Amino acid sequence: MSGLVLKLSPKERVLINGAVIENGDRRSRLSIVTPNVNILRLRDAIHPEEANTPVRRVCYATQLVLTGDADPTESRHQLLRRIEELSQILKDPDSRALLATATEAVVNDQFYQCLKALRSLLPREERLLNTRLS
Secondary structure (H helix, E strand, C coil), X not given: CCCEEEEECCCCEEXXXXXXXXXXXXXXXXXXXCCCCCEEEHHHCCCHHHCCCHHHXXXXXXXXXXHCCCCHHHHHHHXXXXXXXXXXXXXXXXXXXXXXXXXXXXXXXXXXXXXXXXXXXHHHHHHHHHHHHC
């Protein structure tokens, strides 16, 4: 994850390699230069009870790797299988591209990039679920 730049709002919290870091009273910018750092913005975190849709469940499983609550090696196969299951449902080109990005990220142990790609599917999933319920 070399070269990641985090722009933090006042009092925003971020989890970096298991440590919660809170920004001060002003906006700030952090450059993460160490490769393979596990980072999660806490404002983006999905709580267990919110993992109630297929995409949210895969996001949550990826998040567990980033927080250190799941072993990356043990989680890799499960994440790849779940992403494959999503690809059976989300067949439009944009979704396929995001799922391919997520798959490549998992294969390369870039779980932040995986989560980022999967989170981009959340609005699409919400629209599909709302259409289906209507």
